[in-house]
Amino acid sequence: MPAYNLLINGKQHTADVAADTPLLWVLRDHLGLLGTKYGCGVAQCGACTVHLNGAAVKSCVLPVSAIKTSAVTTIEGLSELGDHPVQAAWDEVDVPQCGYCQAGQIMTAAALLKKNAHPADKEIAAAMNGNICRCGAYHRIHEAIKLAGTKI
Amino acid sequence: MSTQHTTSRRDFLKLSSLAGGGLLLGFSWFSSEAEVPTLLKAPPAGTMGFNSYLSISTDGVITISSPNPELGQNIMTSFPMIVAEELDADWTKVKVIQAPLDTKGFDRQLTGGSGAVPHSWNKLRTAGATARFMLIQAAAKKWNVPAEECTAANSVVTHSSGKQLGYGELAEAAAALPVPKEVKFKNAKDFKLIGTAIKNVANKSIITGKPLFGMDFYRPGMLFAMIQRPEAFGTKIKSVDSAAAKAMPGIVDVVVFQNNVAIVGKSTWEVAKARKAVKIIYEPDGAVESTADHDALFKSLLDTGTATVRRKNGDVDAAFAGAAKTIKRDYQCPFIAHAPMEPMNFFAHVREDGVELIGPTQTPASAQTATAKLLNIPEDRITLEITRLGGGFGRRLKFDYVVEAAELSKLINAPVKVIWSREDDMSGGSYRPAVRYRFEAALDAAGNLVGYKCRGVGINAGNPTREDNFPSGAVPNLLIDCIEHKSAITTGPWRAPITNFLGFAEQAFLDEVAEAAKKDPVQFRLELLEKAKAAPVGEIKYDINRMITVIKTAAEKAGWGKLPGVSQGFSVYFSHRSYVAQVCNVLMQAGKPVVQKITAVSDCGQVINLSGAKQQVMGGIVDGLGHAMYSKLSFKNGAAEQKNFNTYRLIRMQEIPEVETHFIDNGIDPTGLGEPALPPTGGAVANAIFKATGKRIYTQPFIEDANFKTI
Numbered sequence: 088m089p090a091y092n093l094l095i096n097g098k099q100h101t102a103d104v105a106a107d108t109p110l111l112w113v114l115r116d117h118l119g120l121l122g123t124k125y126g127c128g129v130a131q132c133g134a135c136t137v138h139l140n141g142a143a144v145k146s147c148v149l150p151v152s153a154i155k156t157s158a159v160t161t162i163e164g165l166s167e168l169g170d171h172p173v174q175a176a177w178d179e180v181d182v183p184q185c186g187y188c189q190a191g192q193i194m195t196a197a198a199l200l201k202k203n204a205h206p207a208d209k210e211i212a213a214a215m216n217g218n219i220c221r222c223g224a225y226h227r228i229h230e231a232i233k234l235a236g237t238k239i
Numbered sequence: 240m241s242t243q244h245t246t247s248r249r250d251f252l253k254l255s256s257l258a259g260g261g262l263l264l265g266f267s268w269f270s271s272e273a274e275v276p277t278l279l280k281a282p283p284a285g286t287m288g289f290n291s292y293l294s295i296s297t298d299g300v301i302t303i304s305s306p307n308p309e310l311g312q313n314i315m316t317s318f319p320m321i322v323a324e325e326l327d328a329d330w331t332k333v334k335v336i337q338a339p340l341d342t343k344g345f346d347r348q349l350t351g352g353s354g355a356v357p358h359s360w361n362k363l364r365t366a367g368a369t370a371r372f373m374l375i376q377a378a379a380k381k382w383n384v385p386a387e388e389c390t391a392a393n394s395v396v397t398h399s400s401g402k403q404l405g406y407g408e409l410a411e412a413a414a415a416l417p418v419p420k421e422v423k424f425k426n427a428k429d430f431k432l433i434g435t436a437i438k439n440v441a442n443k444s445i446i447t448g449k450p451l452f453g454m455d456f457y458r459p460g461m462l463f464a465m466i467q468r469p470e471a472f473g474t475k476i477k478s479v480d481s482a483a484a485k486a487m488p489g490i491v492d493v494v495v496f497q498n499n500v501a502i503v504g505k506s507t508w509e510v511a512k513a514r515k516a517v518k519i520i521y522e523p524d525g526a527v528e529s530t531a532d533h534d535a536l537f538k539s540l541l542d543t544g545t546a547t548v549r550r551k552n553g554d555v556d557a558a559f560a561g562a563a564k565t566i567k568r569d570y571q572c573p574f575i576a577h578a579p580m581e582p583m584n585f586f587a588h589v590r591e592d593g594v595e596l597i598g599p600t601q602t603p604a605s606a607q608t609a610t611a612k613l614l615n616i617p618e619d620r621i622t623l624e625i626t627r628l629g630g631g632f633g634r635r636l637k638f639d640y641v642v643e644a645a646e647l648s649k650l651i652n653a654p655v656k657v658i659w660s661r662e663d664d665m666s667g668g669s670y671r672p673a674v675r676y677r678f679e680a681a682l683d684a685a686g687n688l689v690g691y692k693c694r695g696v697g698i699n700a701g702n703p704t705r706e707d708n709f710p711s712g713a714v715p716n717l718l719i720d721c722i723e724h725k726s727a728i729t730t731g732p733w734r735a736p737i738t739n740f741l742g743f744a745e746q747a748f749l750d751e752v753a754e755a756a757k758k759d760p761v762q763f764r765l766e767l768l769e770k771a772k773a774a775p776v777g778e779i780k781y782d783i784n785r786m787i788t789v790i791k792t793a794a795e796k797a798g799w800g801k802l803p804g805v806s807q808g809f810s811v812y813f814s815h816r817s818y819v820a821q822v823c824n825v826l827m828q829a830g831k832p833v834v835q836k837i838t839a840v841s842d843c844g845q846v847i848n849l850s851g852a853k854q855q856v857m858g859g860i861v862d863g864l865g866h867a868m869y870s871k872l873s874f875k876n877g878a879a880e881q882k883n884f885n886t887y888r889l890i891r892m893q894e895i896p897e898v899e900t901h902f903i904d905n906g907i908d909p910t911g912l913g914e915p916a917l918p919p920t921g922g923a924v925a926n927a928i929f930k931a932t933g934k935r936i937y938t939q940p941f942i943e944d945a946n947f948k949t950i
Binding site (some may be wrong): 088104105107108109112115116117119120121122123124125126127128129131132134161162163169174177178181182183184185186187188189190193211212213215216217218219220221222223224225226227228229 | 309310311312313436438439441442443445446447448449450451452454455457463488506507508509512578579580581582627628629630631632658660661850854857858859860861862865883884885889890891892893895898
């Protein structure tokens with residue numbers, strides 16, 4: 088199997104995996120980065136969202152061979168101390184219920200705010216529409232993004 | 240370990256000093272008599288005579304173990320809040336840990352039925368109040384003053400002279416004191432934590448991506464497995480050709496057991512790929528059913544089936560024969576999947592000397608029992624560690640996926656984590672059953688409801704009625720009955736079982752009856768409740784006054800009937816011991832009804848955690864709206880037609896309305912909130928849509944209704 092050199096959270100990692108292995112499973116099964124979640128495997132729920140060169144992507148359908156030199160950021164690397172404005176807002180607004188989807192929600196929100204620090208309500212809803220929260224915590228997710236926008 | 244005896248009859252309390260110093264109280268939150276006192280030298284490992292403990296270390300850290308599985312209902316925050324309140328603890332020094340399964344000391348270590356808080360309220364308070372009492376006694380003794388001159392607050396005991404000692408400093412001395420037989424609870428007006436908004440204790444771990452869930456459990460050397468189960472209910476394996484799969488990289492074995500083909504390997508992706516190379520031929524094994532069959536079956540059962548009577552009052556035949564007006568309507572709901580974000584999974588390691596089970600389950604004790612039975616070993620040879628659950632919604636009350644993992648581990652003689660794909664999760668069963676109801680109402684010339692009938696027919700739904708729910712008790716002639724059809728399609732409890740759909744059907748029907756009686760829907764319900772109060776018909780199992788209060792409060796908060804240009808729908812439901820009334824506002828946009836706002840008034844007695852309570856109500860409403868509007872699982876030749884979120888629709892952020900929550904402050908002992916806010920939502924929404932369009936909705940999902948076709 089080929090060995091892939093990956094730049095994840097600012098560090099070089101190597102993974103000996105098949106070329107079609109989705110980044111999600113490389114992170115989880117091979118590199119022990121477990122914050123990125125499996126929810127659907129078909130890019131429909133967003134639980135697996137990570138950043139590729141700063142943009143939100145669904146890692147469950149991204150083959151490891153396509154990453155090449157792109158920089159990957161996972162929830163573990165979003166901030167050193169867990170205090171990225173989006174993470175802080177998530178705590179402040181008390182967003183999580185079961186919590187399983189939240190890493191993906193946070194990564195999508197962080198990518199949105201990087202492009203647009205003060206999104207309108209409709210822009211937030213459109214950007215977040217690819218992330219399902221089965222507990223229905225959408226109101227607080229929305230509120231936390233607004234709050235984080237004031238602190239970026 | 241030494242043993243002491245106490246004469247206490249209470250279900251609670253042993254104490255000792257912690258290893259390394261401190262106070263350790265072991266107590267049972269659940270059993271009524273678990274009183275073999277044991278001196279605890281260390282936190283219980285899960286096999287002590289009690290299932291929980293509260294410890295205070297000499298540095299003042301208070302650790303509380305939380306026994307119930309956490310799936311987003313926020314129990315790991317609300318339970319310790321109750322203990323900490325009576326303990327007068329400094330909340331910032333409270334640490335919460337998940338207790339492992341302990342079948343010896345508890346009777347309800349499960350998550351379901353919105354039952355944990357009402358079940359444990361007094362026991363949690365007793366635990367906190369007892370520790371507080373002992374800490375005050377310890378301080379009084381040290382200062383040589385009467386205990387009555389000492390008070391406790393924020394983890395500090397203060398004497399009237401101004402002297403202070405922290406709980407950490409007192410913990411050792413407190414551990415040497417006897418356990419009081421009686422303790423006094425606080426007055427609700429003195430609550431400092433209960434009723435306030437306290438953040439989820441797991442927030443930090445969740446937002447930084449810590450491995451909390453069953454899916455996140457990894458152990459060096461463990462194998463990964465996916466299982467191909469029959470795609471169609473009512474079929475069984477005829478033949479399996481796994482040669483190609485076995486030859487693929489990373490694959491350790493392909494094992495056939497029960498009606499399953501397990502692909503076992505060294506990584507998830509390798510297993511998922513090899514799975515596609517397994518060729519399985521199935522053959523029928525009983526009836527192979529489709530949704531079209533069920534539709535026809537429902538009709539014939541409603542028309543001609545033999546029903547089981549659930550409740551009967553008065554003489555319905557006479558009431559309907561003498562009625563000025565009768566109404567008959569059918570309501571139908573489809574199967575839906577639980578679809579928790581974390582698919583089913585479990586780790587199992589069956590060894591000669593015992594079995595280790597680790598993963599997300601709502602019902603750890605049942606999983607342990609079933610595994611013991613399957614492997615034919617004593618239950619005490621099985622340990623079960625409860626991880627955080629990435630949602631449950633009732634799916635994880637079934638333990639099929641636990642037992643299956645144990646069986647596979649035994650067959651391959653290795654530690655293994657079985658992972659369900661989303662497709663497995665959606666096609667593998669245990670759904671909210673498909674149900675059809677027929678409601679009939681008889682009105683007299685004055686518009687009084689004099690006769691009421693409800694017949695429910697369901698697919699593996701058991702009793703799909705809730706015969707004692709409102710309006711039972713308020714109608715002189717009433718008949719509630721049901722018919723069950725047995726099917727190979729598996730079903731199970733789904734958040735607010737039965738009422739998740741019955742709530743809509745009943746409240747939508749009552750709205751139509753009110754219209755026929757020419758009465759305002761709110762007024763109509765209030766009149767019925769007043770009648771039930773004045774002349775109850777048979778047994779009444781809901782509190783009429785509490786229901787009246789939530790109705791009136793919801794109408795007031797939502798400005799019922801006072802918003803020009805807004806179409807409002809009303810609904811009220813009592814389920815799982817709590818009362819929730821909702822008003823839905825609908826606006827027409829581009830010729831279609833759009834749900835703009837839902838106002839909810841909940842009476843769950845004393846609110847424990849205001850933040851968590853709001854979450855449960857808002858989430859329950861989003862869940863209720865989403866499934867009423869969009870979700871449907873249909874079957875063709877025994878197989879689910881929707882297998883992932885590209886075809887099975889869940890509500891998303893762009894589809895949520897504004898939600899406003901209110902709680903009734905009545906000081907009544909708390910009841911649960913995980914479910915009660917969901918059942919009323921569909922009815923409020925359907926009734927508001929009717930106001931806006933003039934067209935009633937009788938079938939879920941609403942999105943398939945004519946109201947949502949472009950006009």
